[in-house]
Amino acid sequence: MASGGEPSRATLQDVAARAGVSAKTVSNVVNGHPHVRPETRERVLQAMGELHYRVNLSARHLARGRTGIVALAVPWLSNPYFAELAHHVIRAARREAERGESVTVLIDETHSDLERERQLVAGVGPQLLDGVIISPQGLTRADLEALTPMGPLVLLGERIFDGPVDHVAADNVAAARELTAHLLERGRRRIALVGFGDQRAGTAQLRRDGIRQAVEAAGLTLDATLQLPVEGLEREHGMRAARRLMERPDPPDAVVCFNDVVAVGMLKALSLDGVGVGPGAAVAVTGFDNIPESGYTVPALTTVDWRTEELAETALEVLLDRIQSRRTLRPREITTPHRLVVRDSS
Amino acid sequence: MASGGEPSRATLQDVAARAGVSAKTVSNVVNGHPHVRPETRERVLQAMGELHYRVNLSARHLARGRTGIVALAVPWLSNPYFAELAHHVIRAARREAERGESVTVLIDETHSDLERERQLVAGVGPQLLDGVIISPQGLTRADLEALTPMGPLVLLGERIFDGPVDHVAADNVAAARELTAHLLERGRRRIALVGFGDQRAGTAQLRRDGIRQAVEAAGLTLDATLQLPVEGLEREHGMRAARRLMERPDPPDAVVCFNDVVAVGMLKALSLDGVGVGPGAAVAVTGFDNIPESGYTVPALTTVDWRTEELAETALEVLLDRIQSRRTLRPREITTPHRLVVRDSS
DNA sequence: ATGAAAGCGCTAACAG
DNA sequence: CTGTTAGCGCTTTCAT
Numbered sequence: 001m002a003s004g005g006e007p008s009r010a011t012l013q014d015v016a017a018r019a020g021v022s023a024k025t026v027s028n029v030v031n032g033h034p035h036v037r038p039e040t041r042e043r044v045l046q047a048m049g050e051l052h053y054r055v056n057l058s059a060r061h062l063a064r065g066r067t068g069i070v071a072l073a074v075p076w077l078s079n080p081y082f083a084e085l086a087h088h089v090i091r092a093a094r095r096e097a098e099r100g101e102s103v104t105v106l107i108d109e110t111h112s113d114l115e116r117e118r119q120l121v122a123g124v125g126p127q128l129l130d131g132v133i134i135s136p137q138g139l140t141r142a143d144l145e146a147l148t149p150m151g152p153l154v155l156l157g158e159r160i161f162d163g164p165v166d167h168v169a170a171d172n173v174a175a176a177r178e179l180t181a182h183l184l185e186r187g188r189r190r191i192a193l194v195g196f197g198d199q200r201a202g203t204a205q206l207r208r209d210g211i212r213q214a215v216e217a218a219g220l221t222l223d224a225t226l227q228l229p230v231e232g233l234e235r236e237h238g239m240r241a242a243r244r245l246m247e248r249p250d251p252p253d254a255v256v257c258f259n260d261v262v263a264v265g266m267l268k269a270l271s272l273d274g275v276g277v278g279p280g281a282a283v284a285v286t287g288f289d290n291i292p293e294s295g296y297t298v299p300a301l302t303t304v305d306w307r308t309e310e311l312a313e314t315a316l317e318v319l320l321d322r323i324q325s326r327r328t329l330r331p332r333e334i335t336t337p338h339r340l341v342v343r344d345s346s
Numbered sequence: 347m348a349s350g351g352e353p354s355r356a357t358l359q360d361v362a363a364r365a366g367v368s369a370k371t372v373s374n375v376v377n378g379h380p381h382v383r384p385e386t387r388e389r390v391l392q393a394m395g396e397l398h399y400r401v402n403l404s405a406r407h408l409a410r411g412r413t414g415i416v417a418l419a420v421p422w423l424s425n426p427y428f429a430e431l432a433h434h435v436i437r438a439a440r441r442e443a444e445r446g447e448s449v450t451v452l453i454d455e456t457h458s459d460l461e462r463e464r465q466l467v468a469g470v471g472p473q474l475l476d477g478v479i480i481s482p483q484g485l486t487r488a489d490l491e492a493l494t495p496m497g498p499l500v501l502l503g504e505r506i507f508d509g510p511v512d513h514v515a516a517d518n519v520a521a522a523r524e525l526t527a528h529l530l531e532r533g534r535r536r537i538a539l540v541g542f543g544d545q546r547a548g549t550a551q552l553r554r555d556g557i558r559q560a561v562e563a564a565g566l567t568l569d570a571t572l573q574l575p576v577e578g579l580e581r582e583h584g585m586r587a588a589r590r591l592m593e594r595p596d597p598p599d600a601v602v603c604f605n606d607v608v609a610v611g612m613l614k615a616l617s618l619d620g621v622g623v624g625p626g627a628a629v630a631v632t633g634f635d636n637i638p639e640s641g642y643t644v645p646a647l648t649t650v651d652w653r654t655e656e657l658a659e660t661a662l663e664v665l666l667d668r669i670q671s672r673r674t675l676r677p678r679e680i681t682t683p684h685r686l687v688v689r690d691s692s
Numbered sequence: 693a694t695g696a697a698a699g700c701g702c703t704a705a706c707a708g
Numbered sequence: 709c710t711g712t713t714a715g716c717g718c719t720t721t722c723a724t
């Protein structure tokens with residue numbers, strides 16, 4: 001049938017006619033409303049079956065004024081952290097759907113493109129989306145205010161202080177502080193930072209602040225020449241950074257990478273060069289995000305876990321709340337817990 | 347403004363009134379139709395700006411009978427291979443949108459749930475989706491035929507012979523054959539299979555066939571006791587399988603894993619146990635998919651690359667063709683190229 | 693408990 | 709080149 005059997009053209013009216021009832025009644029049955037005599041319901045259901053009836057969602061959306069679609073916008077799906085996040089938001093939505101209104105999640109990639117982020121935010125509302133959860137990379141408070149006539153929006157994982165929108169994120173500063181304290185405790189002194197340079201947005205800065213706090217609390221200072229910007233945040237960039245770092249006459253004894261993906265590249269390069277990594281070895285390496293592969297590198301990577309599942313659930317919950325009661329709620333500011341995961345690389 | 351400034355309520359009619367033209371003209375401007383006097387266009391654009399007008403997509407969808415939304419359904423987004431695939435389909439769609447009708451991709455996870463796959467396929471059409479690209483795990487030909495009144499559908503990466511739908515996939519049998527031939531060439535003789543057991547669908551079977559062909563072409567046979575089913579296809583399952591395999595009195599000298607994710611776990615376990623992996627070492631390990639992390643394991647993993655980008659582009663192209671000319675095209679059967687990637691693990 | 697009818701906001705004939 | 713007029717299929721008061 002060449003993937004084109006006549007697509008179900010039966011409308012609600014058709015069903016109503018066939019069942020000998022009105023459209024309203026069919027609608028009631030379809031939406032599980034009460035007040036339908038069991039016997040009528042039976043007749044309607046049968047008619048629906050015979051005609052292979054399926055609701056036309058576009059029509060429903062138009063009539064209801066809502067689509068039941070929310071978007072999750074992440075910079076890159078190729079970063080396992082964001083893939084995992086998407087996975088958990090989809091699952092949370094499905095659970096939500098099981099006990100109430102159905103929610104569909106549209107995953108979108110912004111490619112860290114500010115323009116794309118703006119479009120998305122501007123597109124909430126009558127457009128297609130009932131709301132958006134976004135992990136912004138470039139979006140500023142000014143953008144949000146300029147784009148004001150916008151719909152429900154939740155910022156995820158990026159702290160824009162006093163922003164006029166709901167915000168769910170872990171405490172990046174504290175996490176970075178704890179991670180660094182751990183390194184210092186293990187006797188590390190020359191700490192290099194990799195990948196914190198090229199970010200317009202705040203995450204890098206927050207983590208850098210946390211690192212600095214820990215270092216200064218120990219009465220030390222960070223060596224500025226050990227802060228390496230990179231051209232991207234992929235594994236290969238971590239790999240190249242490792243080479244630059246280890247070629248120095250005064251290499252670091254610890255490397256804090258901006259995320260696990262970069263750290264994985266770093267570990268690989270060090271392994272190829274025969275540089276020992278881990279407690280008592282030449283250098284310690286850490287990341288952020290606790291992506292699944294971090295438990296399987298050699299050595300396994302010390303990192304920070306953001307409780308992705310909880311983060312995803314919370315973000316969705318906040319968004320749905322906002323969708324239901326638009327103006328009543330004040331912007332919410334939720335901090336989710338994190339956890340330091342110490343493994344063999346430190 | 348609490349993420350809830352009055353969402354743009356201006357309709358096309360409002361704009362028309364304000365610009366002193368008819369709805370049709372505004373529609374023409376919005377859709378970039380020709381035959382609008384520049385001066386009128388100006389006026390309309392200005393009115394749109396003043397009223398913060400944005401089209402209501404639900405209304406457009408209803409009127410046009412199409413949504414411009416296609417879905418990509420993958421089993422798990424947490425498998426980097428599928429995340430990568432999703433990434434490339436989204437990009438392909440965005441390129442497509444730049445030169446023509448806009449296409450939005452809805453990523454969905456089936457969790458390898460047959461019921462969910464059926465729902466999706468059944469939901470194409472007036473529902474919400476103009477079409478679906480699906481990586482089926484359980485869907486059978488019978489399902490497709492039973493679900494006949496369905497819309498445009500492309501099967502991705504799973505060969506259902508003579509299926510009544512479009513199909514885009516690489517040649518799993520050939521790829522597995524080449525991979526195995528490579529192992530045999532390197533002198534490996536006792537080849538174990540990990541993760542090929544618990545799949546309802548055909549991929550596992552196809553790959554197993556290819557492996558068998560290569561082995562038999564070399565005048566050998568596979569040791570059935572070296573075929574380990576696993577309880578899942580995550581890294582941890584590869585890890586556990588390694589233990590079971592290496593505890594044997596007669597361990598294999600090569601392990602073909604069902605995919606890279608499983609292989610990563612296998613490598614980790616072997617590393618922890620101090621078992622040498624690679625040419626000349628105790629055992630060779632291989633996977634399928636060439637996920638990004640496979641180039642960064644220690645040792646780097648030998649695997650098969652499916653040219654994800656090309657695969658994604660092709661699948662989308664086929665789907666869009668199908669959407670445009672529903673009944674004219676006969677089901678298409680496209681085989682995309684693959685590439686053996688030999689690295690240090692073999 | 694069910695029916696009748698008026699939209700939801702946009703598009704697409706068909707006129708003019 | 710622009711206006712008029714019907715719908716697209718569903719939901720939803722308001723009656724009955």
